[in-house]
Amino acid sequence: MIERIETSARMSKIVKHNGVAYLCGQVGDGASVAEQARDCLSRVDALLEKAGSSRAKMLQVVIWLADMADFAEMNAVWDSWVPEGHAPARACGEAKLARSELKVEIIVTAAY
Secondary structure (H helix, E strand, O other): OEEEEEEOOOOEEEEEEOOEEEEOOEOOOOOOHHHHHHHHHHHHHHHHHHOOOOHHHEEEEEEEEOOHHHHHHHHHHHHHHOOOOOOOEEEEEEOOOOOOOOOEEEEEEEEO
């Protein structure tokens, strides 16, 4: 069975299937990459909870940065957020994001 949560015409915020929750990409508010990353991760926390999951159950995370020069600043936020011993498989790359003010987008897949 496939369960879609908070579905609109364009997308679902969460899709659950076979014990896996797929979260839509999260962006955040703020002027710096650190502020946006903290806000993104706060939104991820809320979606994980809604999916019946948690940070400790993350399987894979894809992080897009508007500028790889922000990699260390984003990692400082990430490292303080991810639970010790529960780091997911992760990829990080540079991409042109949907709006010019966005600096980071985070996409999470987790077990539930």
